[in-house]
Amino acid sequence: MLSNKGQPVQCPNHRGHCTANVSERESIGDEGKYNEVLGDLISQDIKISNFTCDGDSRAIQGVRKSHGHNVGHLRDLRHLGNSLKRELNKAPFSKGMLKGHSKCNIRSRFALSVKARCIAELKASHKKLQGDIITLKKVMVNIISTIILCFNGYCGTSCAKYSYVCAGTNRQAKNFMPNNVKVKMVDSDQQVLRKCIEMVLGPAALDATKLLTTTQKCEAANRSYQAVNPKSVTFSRNCEGRIHGQVYKLNNGYANSVIAKTMELHANLTQGSKVIKQLAYEDRNDLNRKRTSATIKARALRARTRNYRYKLHEELHYGKGISDPKPDFEGLPHLKHHKYA
Incomplete structure (x- = not known):
């Protein structure tokens, strides 16, 4: 197929017709190319004005090739929050800002707290101001200062006001x-923290998250596809059938999809049989689990469990390599003036 495209290829010496349609040097994870092809397929029916993806994805490049460079690039909230957490973990804070028996653990938990606070402020302000970006940019100046004061121990009037x-x-x-x-x-720590917070609450970030869109539904669909078509196995013969079957299951439910498949295979299930009852039981349990996990009570329970586990972790005093021998560099002459160790 590559030779039909006019590319010089040298197929391996195997029997049968060569069905390769890409070069062996090409990446199978080229998101830009895939989105360009998909954009061309839907261009007659759908015009894309904004596209949401994570920061390290090339998907936006492919979409802009097929739909024009005017397509807006929106940021995914979850990936943006994780980027904020990573930057806080390696930010140049002063040594005395965080003190504890495990400074690395304390810094990680500080980053988690700042990330959660920023995302919560962003969502709450959008809800309160009904997504008015101009007003959001004005109030975020005071909100950022309030967050810094709050984490610095001055939580009170400013938090209640802004x-x-x-x-x-x-x-x-x-x-x-x-x-x-x-x-x-x-002062330097406050400036560093302000720069980090502006990754999520700054003017440019507010423009990039103006619709509060995420890629979670897409990620969930990809994870469900991996259940039937894992990355570690190549299903060259029935890959499409597996994916189509999983899509049908996601759209119609487990029980209905199984019954439809058996009917297509002329292996009809008897009404009222144990198999039908088991399918209905599993389908009902799956639906109840999805409904329950989204309730406020279930979310509060997960939050309490999370806080309980973090408190348990505070009681642990674990250090790596406590009894392992350490090299002694004191006698080396070339390290007297340069403390590399």
Whole structure:
């Protein structure tokens, strides 16, 4: 097929007709190319004005090739929050800002708390102001300053006045942080924290998240496809059938999809049989699980469980390589003036 495209190819010496349609040097994970092809297929029916993807994806390049360079690039909230967490973990804070028996763990929990607070402020302000970007950009200036004061231990009047999440009770600053750890920021720490927060709440970030769209449904669909077509196995003969069957299951439910497949194979199931009852039982349990997991009660239970586990983790004092021998570099002459070790 490559030779039909005018490309010089040298197929391996195997029997039968060669069905390769891409070169062996091409990447099978080229998101830009896939989205360009998909954009061309739907261009007659759908015109894309905004496209949401994570920051390290080339999918937007493919969409712009097929639908023009005016397509807006929106950021996924979850990936953007994770990027904020990573930057906070490696941000150049002062040594005395966070103190605890495990500074690495404390910094990670501090990053989680800041990330959760920023995402919560963003969603709450969008809901309160009904997505008015101009007003959002104005109020976010005070919100960012309020978040910095709140994590610095000055949670009170400013939070009650400007924050859409914190009522000034010092609760939001302790989402993931231990109760016995106090954050002591100097001016440089506050400036670094402000720069990090602006990744999510800054003017450019507000434009990129103006619709609060995410890629979670797409990620969930991809995970469901991996259940029948895992990456570690190549189903060259029935890959399309597996994917189509999974799509039918997602759209119609487990029981209906199984019954439809058996009818197509002329292996009809007897009404009222044990198989039908088991299918109905599993379908009902799956539906109840999905409904229950989205309720406020279930979300509150998950939050309490998370806080309980974090408190248990505070009691652990674990260090790597406590009894392992350490090299002694004191006697080496070339390290007297340069402390590399």
